[in-house]
Amino acid sequence: MPRKEIPDSAIELVAKHINTRSNKNYAIPVIGHEDNIETPQIFEIIPFDQIDDSDRRFYAIDGSYNSEQFYNGLCIAVYAAGYVCFHKGQQIRMNSLDDPIILGKAYYPQNILITRQDHLFAIYDEFLTLQPVKDLLEFLNEVPEKIFPYKKEQICTNLSTLLGFCQEVLEIALVLEIINLPETKPEDFILRDGTLRPLQLKQEYLVKLGKYAHKKGIKIVAVTKQSPIKMELSYTFKQIDNYLQDQLKYEYPFTETDPKRKKLCCWFEVPDVALKAAYQGDMFIKKSTRGGRGFGLFFAARLDYVEKLQNYDWLIVDANIFDAIPGIELNTLERHKTELDIIFKELTRLTQEHYILGYPYPLCEVHNFISLKKNFKEEIIARLKYSLYRDQRMDNVDIENLFLDMHERF
Numbered sequence: 001m002p003r004k005e006i007p008d009s010a011i012e013l014v015a016k017h018i019n020t021r022s023n024k025n026y027a028i029p030v031i032g033h034e035d036n037i038e039t040p041q042i043f044e045i046i047p048f049d050q051i052d053d054s055d056r057r058f059y060a061i062d063g064s065y066n067s068e069q070f071y072n073g074l075c076i077a078v079y080a081a082g083y084v085c086f087h088k089g090q091q092i093r094m095n096s097l098d099d100p101i102i103l104g105k106a107y108y109p110q111n112i113l114i115t116r117q118d119h120l121f122a123i124y125d126e127f128l129t130l131q132p133v134k135d136l137l138e139f140l141n142e143v144p145e146k147i148f149p150y151k152k153e154q155i156c157t158n159l160s161t162l163l164g165f166c167q168e169v170l171e172i173a174l175v176l177e178i179i180n181l182p183e184t185k186p187e188d189f190i191l192r193d194g195t196l197r198p199l200q201l202k203q204e205y206l207v208k209l210g211k212y213a214h215k216k217g218i219k220i221v222a223v224t225k226q227s228p229i230k231m232e233l234s235y236t237f238k239q240i241d242n243y244l245q246d247q248l249k250y251e252y253p254f255t256e257t258d259p260k261r262k263k264l265c266c267w268f269e270v271p272d273v274a275l276k277a278a279y280q281g282d283m284f285i286k287k288s289t290r291g292g293r294g295f296g297l298f299f300a301a302r303l304d305y306v307e308k309l310q311n312y313d314w315l316i317v318d319a320n321i322f323d324a325i326p327g328i329e330l331n332t333l334e335r336h337k338t339e340l341d342i343i344f345k346e347l348t349r350l351t352q353e354h355y356i357l358g359y360p361y362p363l364c365e366v367h368n369f370i371s372l373k374k375n376f377k378e379e380i381i382a383r384l385k386y387s388l389y390r391d392q393r394m395d396n397v398d399i400e401n402l403f404l405d406m407h408e409r410f
Contacts, residue, residue, distance in 0.1 A: 022234040026274050030243035037335050038271045040240055042248070043345055045263040045304065047256055051349040052089035057188040058350060059085045059178050060362035063171045065163035066372040067114075068380060074402065075114040076380050077123070079163045081170040082106030082370045083178060086350075086362050104369045107132060107170060120156040127166045132173035139176055139212075140205045147205050168200045176209060179218050186217025189346065193363050195318040196222045197284060197294025210295030214322035219343055222296060222318035223360060228278040229270055229316050233300055237314050240266065244305070267301035267317070267344045269324075269335070289321065289328055297324045301344055303351040304358035313358040319343060 032040035063081035084104035085092050094105040107130055111123045127133060128144060140147055148155070148169075155165050171192065178190050196210065197203075213220050230237075244264045254262045275285040275298060286292030296318035306313055321328055323343065326336055350360035388394045388402075 018231075021231045021277075024232060024277070025235055026233065026271065028233075028236045028240075028268070028271070030240050032266070032268065034337065037269045037337055037340065040266040040268050041337075041341065041344075042244070042252075042264055042266045043341070044252070044254055044256065045261075045265050045348045045352070046345060048261055048352055051352055054088070054346070054349060056346065057085055057087050057092075057184065058191065058360075058362050059083055059184075059189065060191040060193075060360070060366040061171050061174050061178070062193050062363065062366040062370050063167035064370050064372040065167045066376040067159055067163065068376065070402070073115060075159070076112055076384070077114055077159055077163055078108065078112050078372055078376075078380075079166040079170070080106055080108050080370055080372055081167055081174055082366065083174055084362060084366045084369055086365075091365065102369070104366065106370055107174075109166075114159065117156070120159065120162055121152070123162060123166070124152055124156055127170075130170065130173075132170060132177045135180075136169075136173040136176050140208060142205070147201055149199070149202050165200050168198045172198060172201060172206070172209065175213070175220060179213055179216055184218065187219070189219045189221060191360055191363055192220070192222040193367065194222050194224055195294065196220065196296030196320065197292070197318065199293065203290070203293055203295075206294045207289045210320050210322055214320055214326075219323060219346075220320045221343065221347070223363060224316050224318075225359065227316040229274060229298065229300065230314060232274045232278045233270070233314075237300070237302075241302075263305045265301070265303050265305070265344070265348055267299050267340070270298040270300055270316075287321070287325075294318075295321050297321045299340075299344075301347075302358065303344070303348050303360075306357050315359065317344075317347075 029039055032042060034041065061081065061083045063079070065077070065079035067075060067077035069075040082104050083094065085094050091103050093103045095103065109123060109126055109130075111119065111126045113119060114123075128137070137144065137147070145151065148165075150165075154161075156162050175190055175192070178184055190213070197206070210220065244266070249262065249264060252262075252264060256262050272285075272287075279285045283292045285298070287297060289295060297320075299317045299319060301315050301317050302313055303315065304313065319340065323339055324335055325333055326339075327334065347360060350362060351358050353361065356364065385399050388399050389396065
């Protein structure tokens with residue numbers, strides 16, 4: 001059967017859309033002003049030989065989920081979330097295991113088999129008994145029906161919705177767990193992949209968590225490489241990059257003497273007009289603790305400089321709104337620029353080695369630690385086959401028949 005071709009007209013429409021959005025000029029000047037943080041706030045990166053000279057702990061949280069359905073109606077589904085911690089450039093142990101490699105802490109469910117709808121409810125019920133989730137519910141002092149915007153029946157409508165919900169809420173619960181660890185102290189950082197505005201919890205309860213972290217002096221920062229904001233600000237990023245590299249680099253009073261280490265970083269608050277274009281006016285972008293989502297304030301940041309890659313190196317950072325605007329609940333909207341300067345400069349300790357330059361390496365590490373995406377099917381089948389043979393004494397032929405993939409015979 002011949003492959004159906006996508007019409008050229010459809011491709012051309014997509015290309016036109018990308019080109020239009022990538023070349024919008026939001027009139028953000030390349031020369032920033034310190035009194036207007038919606039313009040670039042430029043600073044010199046922390047010297048490479050000093051990046052580990054900090055007593056702060058840098059935690060990183062991530063989650064994952066995956067499932068596999070076999071032709072006989074058997075379905076295996078797993079969600080997970082966990083965290084790692086780095087101190088003075090070294091990963092420290094967060095679990096009680098003896099494993100010399102696995103140093104992070106992770107949570108997984110016991111219920112992973114699904115053959116009927118009731119099993120989805122069983123996964124949901126077990127999820128509420130996980131210790132971090134129980135602690136979160138106790139902290140928020142409310143029943144799940146009040147905290148979550150959707151009822152149990154809605155969450156369990158299908159498998160992907162349920163797994164995504166469990167992963168997201170568990171990640172938020174781990175924020176609270178880390179804040180309350182005995183070894184966590186003021187000025188430590190908690191990094192999260194994504195944003196501080198998940199849709200699985202109502203805003204008032206997320207705000208309570210953000211306020212608690214601010215009171216404890218813990219910096220919560222969400223970081224993402226992928227965001228519609230980057231498409232909207234693509235032109236702006238290119239203009240700022242050109243200014244930093246082609247002009248300011250030769251005029252800036254660097255303290256670093258090695259030319260290869262002379263790097264300028266910058267950050268700025270994403271203006272409303274760009275947010276509205278990126279999210280089409282959704283309440284997701286509202287800069288408030290009420291009537292929106294979560295407790296974040298969006299910034300764009302370049303935390304290292306790798307020439308020629310341009311907006312690939314720009315990140316969208318969602319900072320705790322209580323750190324950025326301490327008087328937010330009193331309608332005092334003045335930004336705490338000194339605090340924001342510290343947050344972004346400290347992040348450059350994490351962006352100069354390992355993995356991807358310009359991106360905090362603890363987030364890479366926790367992603368590799370917790371991800372269920374790679375080889376999930378092969379691993380889960382191999383472990384199940386072994387257990388069926390060793391523990392259940394099933395016949396080899398019967399075991400193989402359970403996991404036949406009919407698509408491989410097409």
